[in-house]
Amino acid sequence: MARSGHPAVNPYTRIVPIRLNQPEKLDVSGVTIYQVAREAGVSPSTVSNFLNGRPGRMLPQTRTRVADAIDRLGYRPNRAARQLRTGRIQVVGLVVPSVANPFWGNFARYLERAALADGYHVLLCNSEREPDRERRYLEELWADGIRGVVLCSSLPSLNHVLPLVEAGLSLVAFDRTAQAGDPGTLVNISVDNVVGAHLATAHLLELGHRRIAFVSGSLRSVNRRERFRGFTDALEQAGLDPAEAIVWSGGAEQEPYGDLDAAGLGRTAAHELLQSDYRPTAIVAINDMCALGISAGIRDAGLRVGEDVSVVGFDDIVLADLAAPPLTTVRQPIGDMAAAAFRHLLSRIDEAEASPSQSLLLRPELVVRASTGPAPEPRE
Amino acid sequence: MARSGHPAVNPYTRIVPIRLNQPEKLDVSGVTIYQVAREAGVSPSTVSNFLNGRPGRMLPQTRTRVADAIDRLGYRPNRAARQLRTGRIQVVGLVVPSVANPFWGNFARYLERAALADGYHVLLCNSEREPDRERRYLEELWADGIRGVVLCSSLPSLNHVLPLVEAGLSLVAFDRTAQAGDPGTLVNISVDNVVGAHLATAHLLELGHRRIAFVSGSLRSVNRRERFRGFTDALEQAGLDPAEAIVWSGGAEQEPYGDLDAAGLGRTAAHELLQSDYRPTAIVAINDMCALGISAGIRDAGLRVGEDVSVVGFDDIVLADLAAPPLTTVRQPIGDMAAAAFRHLLSRIDEAEASPSQSLLLRPELVVRASTGPAPEPRE
DNA sequence: TAACCTTGCTGCAACGTTGTACCAGTAAAT
DNA sequence: ATTTACTGGTACAACGTTGCAGCAAGGTTA
Known part of the structure; x- marks a missing residue:
């Protein structure tokens, strides 16, 4: 600090003893790599080597001395300094x-x-x-x-x-x-969204369903497109014409992804689908939230989920098992x-x-x- | 770097031209406070003053010069350096x-x-x-x-x-x-958990319910204790004896707070409560997840939620509105x-x-x- | 005119860490 | 005896920022 002896006192300035803006920096833990080095009787570089570079670069006894010192002082590396130095x-x-x-x-x-x-x-x-x-x-x-x-x-x-x-x-x-x-x-x-939707759809087909609807928001997102493909693939494989599949892909263009409103979307979809002449007996939903909404919509229409209309979700969120009735769904690992x-x-x-x-x-x-x-x- | 001219070559070591461990530090954005200072024609300190200390400490024209330079170079302060220096x-x-x-x-x-x-x-x-x-x-x-x-x-x-x-x-x-x-x-x-539980309970009392149960996991947590107090307060205020209130406070001692299992807890509670002789007509749940579980349990017993048995939740999570039937609950702001x-x-x-x-x-x-x-x- | 204050800026050292460059000391090879 | 290699360490300069201390220049007061 006082490199050249006492700092020269500026004769023009009075002493200003009060430091309003003192750093008041709370030490992250107080103990630095220097103190560890002193405690262990080595240089800071050696401690650093112990911490990062090869610990093989020192004698076993040195290694334990450093380790002990770190333990004793409760040293923890300062992340900010480390990041500044390494960029990591x-x-x-x-x-x-x-x-x-x-x-x-x-x-x-x-x-x-x-x-x-x-x-x-x-x-x-x-x-x-x-x-x-x-x-x-x-x-x-x-x-x-x-x-x-x-x-x-x-x-x-x-x-x-x-x-x-x-x-x-x-x-x-x-x-x-x-x-x-x-x-x-x-x-x-x-x-694998294709496989997932395929599993869901095939399950419905096995149960005898033929009029199956696919419900989602906009199809612009990648996974939704894929799930739709799994859906149509399964239909095709069962000898059905995917072109005749019932697809409800609603949601306003301006807000095509609404996650929170997936449930509301499903409810609306159910209302519309169940009013139509060609009413589906089963619905594949884009995800569980949507499926829960669909279930609510089915109940709104006075029908029973799983009996009058079947619903499959996607994700297997915790609430799927909790719904009434519990939701059949595709579990993501x-x-x-x-x-x-x-x-x-x-x-x-x-x-x-x-x-x-x-x-x-x-x-x-x-x-x-x-x-x-x-x-x-x-x-x- | 080459402060004292060329670094002395150690005659004992061959040149090792390959640097395996180069820092390879990706510049956070490349531009530092020094470059901004040069661009603005001021010192780094002035740029720092502009960024932190009072910008009133400089002439308006200096201020705009610095601001422009920052803009032009797309400068962003390095947080690690800042943290290292200030501790903040x-x-x-x-x-x-x-x-x-x-x-x-x-x-x-x-x-x-x-x-x-x-x-x-x-x-x-x-x-x-x-x-x-x-x-x-x-x-x-x-x-x-x-x-x-x-x-x-x-x-x-x-x-x-x-x-x-x-x-x-x-x-x-x-x-x-x-x-x-x-x-x-x-x-x-x-x-205010007391008020919230009071609101919920009073609502049930107004609907004519007298046999009201309170369902939660262990009562050891603070807010659960308070909600219970709101519950008993409301009963008392209605002239009922809280000592006779039905309290289901389950959950194993070893895992007394299970958040994920709140729903399962509620379901179990509903099963047990509905089998008892003194069956409640309404249930106050510790939170919405628990209430959803209770609703499921009520349905399991062949009863209708909101008709045979009323349920009130707490929190107003998104799914409360989605349940069948939608959940009456206490909304937290x-x-x-x-x-x-x-x-x-x-x-x-x-x-x-x-x-x-x-x-x-x-x-x-x-x-x-x-x-x-x-x-x-x-x-x- | 001397003494001091104010304004607007700059110089510099530090924050704690890391890795390269270096260096003694010893062992092995020539 | 000399050269070379290896071992186990240390010295030091950064990394980018901040804020105190300092300092000219001009202003104000005595």
Whole structure:
């Protein structure tokens, strides 16, 4: 501090003894790598080597001395300093449509579990499925030094985040399969939506249903398109003409993805479908929230779910088992998917060379409950 | 770099041209405060003053020059460097029992919204209501430099986190009212549980119900105790003897808080209560998940919710309106509470002197839907 | 005119960590 | 005896930001 002896006192300035803006910085834990070094009788570099570089670079006795000192002092590395120095940070981002949706909340919990096991934290962001919010969030995360993000988007195009990916952001897209225009380094992780919807539809066909409807919001998102394909594939395989399938794809154009309103959407769909001449005996819903809405709509019409009209959902949220009647649905292996997402993210961040784009599809599982039953006798 | 001319070459070592461990640090955005300073023709200190200290400390023209330079270069301050220097960080923690519960997911979303408006991020943690996880999370957050946390705990005692609070951690306890042993600087934010349960119970009494049950898991958590008090208060006020109230307080001792299983708990409770001789005509549930489970249990018994047995929930989660029949419930002003929580947190972090402990109780609102109806005629 | 104050800016050291470059000391190869 | 290699460490300069201390220039007061 006083490098050249006492600091020269400016004869023109009075002493100002009160420091209003003192840093008042609360020490993160008070103890730094220097104190550990002194305690262990080594240099800070050696402690750093112990912590990061090879611990093989020192004698066993030195190693234990350092370890003991760290223990004794309760030393914890200062993350800010580490990040400043290395540019790395032990945090990944998670962008979901909305944690208010139990499916995403659940996914967040599993991802956190996976991340925590590797000493990573998860920074959570709600995009509300708005591309602009997605972009701003990713920019924010990037500026924070975060280099890996799990993006739950479902949007067909990722153009809005392309610049960041090109700058080096590692992106794992969840609930979305690869598209033609995707960046070359993208990893996609998703349930096999085609198989899932196929399972659901085949289940209904086996029960004897022939007039089956598919209900969703706009079909613009990737997974919805795929689920629809699984639906038509199954019909075709059963010898039905998919062109004659009943498709209810509502929702205003201006708000085509509404997650929260999926239930309301389903209810409306049920009302309309059950009033029509060609009334379906079974309905495949785009997800569980939608299916719960459909169930409510069926009841509104004075019909019984699982008897007059069967309903299949998708996701298997906790509430599916709780509904009246419990919902038959397609279960996503959400824990496995979260773990895989984090594992891929980590390998992307660590490796200098980004491996080429790839997709991981996990097989879903049909959970049969009481919302589906044999097709009622045709009464025509 | 080459401060003293060419670095002396060690005659004993061959040149090792391959640097395996190069830092490869991706620049956060490439542009630093130095480049902004050069672009604006001022010193880095002036740019820093513009960013933090008073911008009144410079001429208007200087101010605009700096602002322009920042714009032109797209400068964003490096948070790690800032944190290292100041010890501050623009992140608050949020510890919830589990985001898999829609109520907490929703709360997280609102808190994020409030935080984002002030440039703060939210780091989310799932405690699963385990005191030990709570403690470890808070320690982790503290080590990360985070000085403010919203803790959604409901545990009567906060002893397990006391050391951190004493070290300077600002804590806002959510969904929990003040307790005798609380730290002196704690802020409690909660809905008025007594009033809420009172509203729910009074509503049932007005409908003519007299045999009303209260269903919850263990009563050890703070808010559950209070809701129970609101329940008994209302009974008393109606001239009934609370000692004769039907109280179902189940759940194994070893897992007394199960959030995910609240629904299963409710279902079991309904089964047991409806089999008893003194069967209730109405049930007050500890929360909506529990109420949905109770509804399922009532249906299991072949009875109609809202006609044979009325059910009131608590929280007003999205699914309450979706159930069959839609759930009458007590709505928590969750957005207001989240905003208040963040506001208090911020003032605690900013102010050097922590103001004394206080509690904020927000008034809940009864939302009447179809799960409650007039008490059935006594058929005895 | 001397003494002091105010304004508007800059210089500099630090925050805690890391990894490269270096270096003694010893062992092995020439 | 000399060269080379390996081992087990240390010294030091960054990373980007901040805010105190300082300092010219001009203004105000005595």
